[in-house]
Amino acid sequence: MVTTPTTTSEQLDMAQIRALYEEYHSRVFRFFRLHTGTKEWAEELLSATFERAIANRRRFNASKGTLEVWLFTIARNLLRDYFRKAGKHRHDALDAASHIISAEKAPDEQAMLQEEHRQLAEALRLLPDRDRTAILLKHIAGLRTAEIAKVLQVTEKNASVILARGMKKLRAIMNEEVPK
Amino acid sequence: MSRYTEHEIRNLFATFPNEFINHDQLKAKLFSRQEEPQAGRHAKVLFRVALIAAIFMVFAVTTGGTLVAALQSLLFGNSTAEQLASFEEPSTAISFRIVNRSDRVTAAPESSAFQSFETIVELQAAAPFPVKLPTHLPDNTAPDLLSIQKLPGGEYGHDVRIHYKALSDGNEYSIGLFQYYAGSEASLDLQTTYPIQKNNIGEIEGLVVSDPEGTVHIYWIKDEVLFELFSGYLEVDTLLTIAESV
Numbered sequence: 457m458v459t460t461p462t463t464t465s466e467q468l469d470m471a472q473i474r475a476l477y478e479e480y481h482s483r484v485f486r487f488f489r490l491h492t493g494t495k496e497w498a499e500e501l502l503s504a505t506f507e508r509a510i511a512n513r514r515r516f517n518a519s520k521g522t523l524e525v526w527l528f529t530i531a532r533n534l535l536r537d538y539f540r541k542a543g544k545h546r547h548d549a550l551d552a553a554s555h556i557i558s559a560e561k562a563p564d565e566q567a568m569l570q571e572e573h574r575q576l577a578e579a580l581r582l583l584p585d586r587d588r589t590a591i592l593l594k595h596i597a598g599l600r601t602a603e604i605a606k607v608l609q610v611t612e613k614n615a616s617v618i619l620a621r622g623m624k625k626l627r628a629i630m631n632e633e634v635p636k
Numbered sequence: 637m638s639r640y641t642e643h644e645i646r647n648l649f650a651t652f653p654n655e656f657i658n659h660d661q662l663k664a665k666l667f668s669r670q671e672e673p674q675a676g677r678h679a680k681v682l683f684r685v686a687l688i689a690a691i692f693m694v695f696a697v698t699t700g701g702t703l704v705a706a707l708q709s710l711l712f713g714n715s716t717a718e719q720l721a722s723f724e725e726p727s728t729a730i731s732f733r734i735v736n737r738s739d740r741v742t743a744a745p746e747s748s749a750f751q752s753f754e755t756i757v758e759l760q761a762a763a764p765f766p767v768k769l770p771t772h773l774p775d776n777t778a779p780d781l782l783s784i785q786k787l788p789g790g791e792y793g794h795d796v797r798i799h800y801k802a803l804s805d806g807n808e809y810s811i812g813l814f815q816y817y818a819g820s821e822a823s824l825d826l827q828t829t830y831p832i833q834k835n836n837i838g839e840i841e842g843l844v845v846s847d848p849e850g851t852v853h854i855y856w857i858k859d860e861v862l863f864e865l866f867s868g869y870l871e872v873d874t875l876l877t878i879a880e881s882v
Contacts, residue, residue, distance in 0.1 A: 474667060485656040495655055502656065506666050569651065576648045595649035601781055601799065601810075602752065612750075612781065613866070616799055616810040617851050620868040623642055623808065630640045 468513040468523075476523055477506055484531055486596045490580050491535055491588060501538060505531045525606045528597055532589060532607055539585065579629040587622030594619055642807040750783040750797065759784065763796050765817040765861065772881035773811070774874070777802040780810065794818075802869075809869035813882070816862045824855055824862060835872075837879045844872060854879050 484505055488498035508530050516526055580588050586608065593604045605615035640648075753759040759782045760767045780801035785793030794817035799810055818824075826832060826843055833844045835854070842856035851868040854875055865879050 470667070477663065477666065481659065481662075482654040482656065486652055486654060489655065490652070499656065499658065499662075503662055503665070506662075510666065572648055573652055576645065576652070595646060596652070602750075602783070612783070612797065612799070613812055613814070616781075616812060617866075617868045620809045621850065623645070624869070627640060627642055627645060627807070630645065 468516045470510070470513075472523075473506070473510055473513055476509070476527060480524070480527060480597075481506070483597050484527070487528070487531060487592050488535070490577055490592055490596065492538065493577065493581055497538065501531070501534050504534050508534070521606045522603060524597065524599055525603045528593060528599065528607050535589070575630055579626055582629050583622060583625055587618060587625060590615065590618045591622045591626060641805065646808075749786045749788075750795075751786045751792070753782040753784070755779075756782060756798070758782075759796065759798070762792055764792050764794065765796075765815075767796050767798075767815060768859075768861070768863075768882050769798075770813065770878045770881045772878055773800065774802055774804065774870070776804065777811065804869070807869070809867065811867045811870065811878070812865065814864040816864075818857055818860055818862045820860055822857060822860065822862070824857060826855060835876055837876065842876075842879060844876075846872070858882075 481502060485498050485502045488501040489495060492498055492501070505527065509527060512530075516523070520526075521529075580591070583591070590604055590608060593599045593607055594601075599607070601616050601619065602612050604619070605612045608615060608618070610618070751762075753762065756769065756779055763784055777800050779798060781797070781799040783797045785795035787793045796815045798813045798815075800813070802809055802811060824843070826845070828845055830845050830847055833846075835842050835844050837854070837856050837858075840856050840858055842854050845853045845855075847853070851866055852870065852872050852875055853864060853866040854872075855862065855864050856879065857863070863879070863882060865875055865882075867875060870878075
């Protein structure tokens with residue numbers, strides 16, 4: 457696990473950024489993948505996130521939050537730029553989630569799981585940006601509510617409400633309880 | 637048609653595949669530059685600085701403006717104010733102050749620095765006033781996030797926050813119980829545009845606010861402490877029962 461430096465004077469070195477990349481690249485990729493709907497954009501944004509992290513590594517300030525909070529704040533800022541350029545709420549055509557063939561699951565089970573992942577990705581796209589971000593920070597990035605609050609720049613209380621409400625909406629969409 | 641519980645949705649997140657296959661390629665792109673010889677890197681940096689300076693000077697001359705204006709324009713384009721404003725998050729539409737008899741504000745909520753605790757016992761031991769807990773909570777409820785305000789001097793402030801995590805029919809939701817030490821004869825100055833309803837919590841008058849998005853907040857003062865209980869999932873009656881048990 458990557459350890460967050462505990463003092464403000466302790467800047468990040470390249471070894472720490474490498475460790476951060478090894479531990480988080482998959483989570484950052486899936487965060488972008490489910491946000492933008494496409495693998496291509498997710499790859500570009502993943503690359504941009506770590507390029508920015510490398511460029512700004514001397515500006516990391518441990519007193520403002522953990523490494524995870526810092527990394528996903530960068531990711532969120534890049535997403536804002538992405539949506540600003542692409543037009544608010546615009547998404548490219550949704551990619552089907554590709555699955556690695558698993559010997560442990562029968563083909564029909566794999567097909568069902570793939571379909572469920574497609575439904576999840578589609579339902580997420582119908583959520584407001586902030587709800588979607590909060591949910592992905594929790595369930596893909598693995599951040600705690602207090603850390604999500606820092607990334608979203610809201611109070612801890614607001615973050616917990618956004619999360620609970622967002623999950624309620626997501627579930628309603630997936631169960632087709634609200635019009636799409 | 638299948639119906640998803642929140643637990644099943646969480647499982648779908650956990651099993652969502654990692655489709656990123658260019659891992660080694662990206663790693664090489666990101667980190668190979670750092671392994672170039674030091675002298676080569678310095679030469680590249682100097683070249684880039686010179687190039688940026690040249691572009692900046694040409695830009696300043698061609699726009700006929702000042703160097704500062706040119707720099708600002710280069711950095712932010714023509715919509716600086718708009719871009720900065722878009723980073724502001726809407727704040728909560730409910731705020732309050734605790735006021736004592738001489739109308740002096742004794743507590744300012746929403747402080748930014750907090751220290752987290754692993755257990756309720758640790759939180760109670762550290763808090764500068766007796767922290768109270770509800771004896772009644774819905775089934776499958778457990779403490780989640782526990783924190784106390786940390787003042788710049790290092791001591792703990794009068795703002796204690798407990799978040800519970802609860803599970804109902806596969807839905808995960810949270811219940812917040814915040815406590816602010818208010819002092820003797822304190823009163824609550826609640827400011828909100830949403831309707832405020834008065835409800836008794838035992839023998840004490842409490843204020844209930846439901847925001848348009850469905851979160852219910854209950855405020856009351858007992859034994860010199862202001863309590864705020866809230867949830868985006870539970871009904872008012874359930875929250876009032878919890879409040880009465882604190």
